[in-house]
Amino acid sequence: MIDAVLSILAGLLILAGSLFAAVAAFGMLRLPDLYTRMHAASKAGSVGSGMALMALALVSHSGPEALRAIAAIAFFLLTAPLSAHLLAKAAYAVGYRMWPGSVLDEMPKLAVTTRQSDTPGSDRPGPERPAPDRRAPAAPERREGD
Amino acid sequence: MTLSDFSRTFLEVCVDLSLALLGIAFFLTIARIVLGPTLPDRVLGLDMLTSVAIGFIAVIGIDTGFVLYVDIAIALGLVGFLATVAFARFILARGKTGDDSERQDLRDMDDDPFAGKGGGNRTVTEDGR
Structure with a gap:
């Protein structure tokens, strides 16, 4: 049963x-x-x-x-x-975007804060930032190291 | 027809229907993995695939009465979790590449704030690596 x-x-x-x-x-x-x-x-x-x-x-x-x-x-x-x-x-x-029909995006700042953490590849420019901005000051430093 | 006969037949019919439904779920998930325009979509599809496989293992365990399969289900869940965590870490490290043609799959709306901005136009080689 x-x-x-x-x-x-x-x-x-x-x-x-x-x-x-x-x-x-x-x-x-x-x-x-x-x-x-x-x-x-x-x-x-x-x-x-x-x-x-x-x-x-x-x-x-x-x-x-x-x-x-x-x-x-x-x-x-x-x-x-x-x-x-x-x-x-x-x-x-x-930086993968939401569907344009999404109503609410409550954390727009996350891209910047995560990029400055110790993740591998965090020295790479963020998705919103144009690429040459960070490369310009970085290039002379490497030459000084040599 | 007694209750025990009915329950046995009912369980068999339910097992067959569940295996068919889980097979459909497998095929839909594989379609998302193949179609999936971006890498996170594919990783999500793999995650879903392990969870459907765990359901499959449970149904087959009920069907055959061989309960040792549950251990395999636990191990599969662990492997799937670790794989998803590793893939998330990899996505975070890799950034967005030019292969992700995500705009092709997103449906258009009338007041699309991203219209014309394009998607996935930044490549990895752009930052000099």
Whole structure:
């Protein structure tokens, strides 16, 4: 009895999870720019795989297996927002623009502050800055070093 | 038809439908990776691909009853996370290149503030490297 109910529940969960994944992939194909695509992929995609793992935890017969599936869900829910945030921040700092229909851009200063950190290649000119501005003072310094 | 028979049949039908839907998700994601006009789009597609693969592994684990696949799913999630972090770092270090013809894919609006400015016209060789 309990097994039957659990497997029906698991079937519903994997169906809903794969629907979420398919909708996320469809949104990734159709949405206009990187940031909206990221909103589809990271949220709906992680919910989809989390639901499938939860169904696996429901139908597994021993405790450790269910616990491993739940640990995988926890791990995935921890890492998916982190990687999406890092990717969005890197793309924004480098200067990939939003879709022109975007209503609000709350951090216009990020490009400058990130460029002056210790990232490799931070001596390169920023996206808004024209290239010769920083090369002109940099060139004599290199000659003095020689 | 008892409840246990029904649940078994229902689970089989659900597994088949889920595998079909996840396959569709795979193909749509691969289409974004191939089409994706910029590098972050492709990295996002790879991230999505690992998450769809984890869902696939869970569904196949339910289908076959072979729960050892969950360990592979955890390892795949770890590898996907580290790969996305490394790619984000690489995008930050690389900057924007002339290959990113992002304006081609963005849909035009009537009052486009970026119209005419063009996209991806700054190349890496421009700063002397």
